[in-house]
Amino acid sequence: MNDADKSARSARVAVVGAGPAGLYAVHSLLASASPLGVDVFDRLPTPYGLVRYGVAPDNQKMKSVTRVLRTAFDHGKQVRFLGNVRFGVDIRRADLLEHYDAVVYATGAQGERRLDIPGEDLPGSYGAKAFVDWYNGHPDAAERDFDLRAHHVAVVGAGNVALDVARMLVRSPDEIAATDVPDRVLDAFRNSHVTDVHLIARRGLVQAKFTPEELRGLKDLVDVDIVIRPEDVSMIDDDEARIQANRQLRTNVAMLRDWAQRPLRGKSRRIHMRFLQRPVRIVGENRVEGVVLERNEPLADGGVRGTGRMETLDVETIFRSVGYEALPLPDVPFDRARSIIPHHRGRVLDGNDLSTEKEYVTGWAKRGPSGTIGTNKSDSAETVSTLLADLATRSSYHGSDPERVLTLLDDRGAQYTHWANWLRLDDHELALGRSQGRPRVKIPVLRAMLELSRGSSARGAIGGTE
Ligand code: NAP
Secondary structure (H helix, E strand, C coil): CCHHHHHHCCEEEEEECCCHHHHHHHHHHHHCCCCEEEEEECCCCCCCHHHHHCCCCCCHHHHCCHHHHHHHHCCHHHEEEEECCCECCCECHHHHHHHCCEEEECCCCCEECCCCCCCCCCCCEEEHHHHHHHHCCCHHHCCCCCCCCCCEEEEECCCHHHHHHHHHHHCCHHHHHCCCCCHHHHHHHHCCCCCEEEEECCCCHHHCCCCHHHHHHHHHCCCEEEEECHHHHCCCHHHHHHHHCCHHHHHHHHHHHHHHHCCCCCCCEEEEEECCEEEEEEECCCCCCEEEEEEEEECCCCCEEEEEEEEEECCCEEEECCCEECCCCCCCCCECCCCECCEECCEEECCCCCEEEEEEECCHHHHCCCCCCCHHHHHHHHHHHHHHHHHHHCCCCCCCCHHHHHHHHHHCCCCCECHHHHHHHHHHHHHHHHHCCCCCCCCCCHHHHHHHHHCCCCHHHHHHCC
16 A cells, blocks of 8 residues: 555544643644544543643642643544543453554553551541542542541652642632632531641652742742751752752752741641651551651662651641552553553553554653653653654554444443533533632532533532532
8 A cells, every 4th residue: 555545544543541641642643744533532521631630729820731732622523532431441452453553541640659557548548649639529539538627637758749738738718719629629628627737758858859839839828837847958968969960959948948947927827848757657546646757867879767766746647648650551561560551662562572563652651650741742742753653654554434433332331422521511610610709610520520511400419519
């Protein structure tokens, strides 16, 4: 088949996951000269993945990247959204390989790491992801309740997610009301008793993973003091060299040192930033009553060593925010040691490090949970450039008639949704927000989301309070 014959039939690409990595991949696919048809699958009836369900609700500015991402669907039938389709249940790997010329996995990191310490599963000890899902109105968390009646809360970890969680916990109810959280979540924050959040980092401030932009966000908290003990911002000689070599680090350290010197202003709530402390065990009779911390000392290589000096911090709730991790997809190769889909420049590798025929990966499933939303743009561009180079070597395309996939989904009884359904749900959430003077009010219950997106009445479920 020559190029003219080949272009008579467009290659068909399936993208699994409608988050930023998947939608940036669609953008890169559309920017290519090749005529392509793209189907974007998501297990939820909503697009935007981590932008909708990971970025903290008080960071609406960052969420506005959806204006860019949504243009992936401005191309009529060339790009279809197929929401509420579960990979491995409603559509399987073998189906995608049969019906498409290329498959891009952009499924992110659905799991999270554990601390592996005694007491971790006591009531009152939660993975940060569960809390993030909940305050962001993720349907997986629709049944969950967070009791915010604790006064003292620990957040373990020194990354941006830990900062998000700490910041949300000390925000005033009025500030939370200015976000898009579901009504039920807003009610819980209105009834919150939290006064002190202890952010616990096992290494020093130089090793903290906060980005300056996110750390600066703590300055805007209206009724909150930041508490840092002077000994926690003391450096070892090697730290100074690291700080001088890195502009981001210089910004972070300057901010943290400034807070450490500043007198407290008698605010109602506090974030205590504690560095060089390792949680050893979580204690409590029937629920969390405290966490035992071992003082660490810094080593020249950036690592730490335990000193054996223990302290018990009295807290009633703990959020563990020590990193997300990708989970295996049914039948898709997975590197368990690195918790990613193994690949070379985005082309998926099988268990013997050989390229699979037409599978690709992008985003957190490819590189692990690192970087910001924007990092996915270059990441997806690399994957798509590998994919397009591979397609160019093919003598023919085999992707099937777009209707056949819909028939397959119908045969499986999948209640899939289209882009127009999402737009209807989007309109509903925005209208609900306008009626309360808020940017949006999220609907967190899957059944209500589906009903609203189809235009059927779900009055009883509005606001997800059913
Ligand atoms: P992260 O940046 O990898 O941070 C994980 C933190 O957990 C690190 O401080 C790590 O310390 C600590 N940790 C790991 N295992 C631990 C253990 N056993 N005990 C105590 N501490 C432990 O992960 P993340 O915060 O989940 O963020 C994920 C990604 O999302 C990052 O790229 C982040 O920048 C991004 N993100 C961005 C934004 C934003 O831009 N607004 C917001 C949220 C998240 P060590 O360094 O010592 O391992």
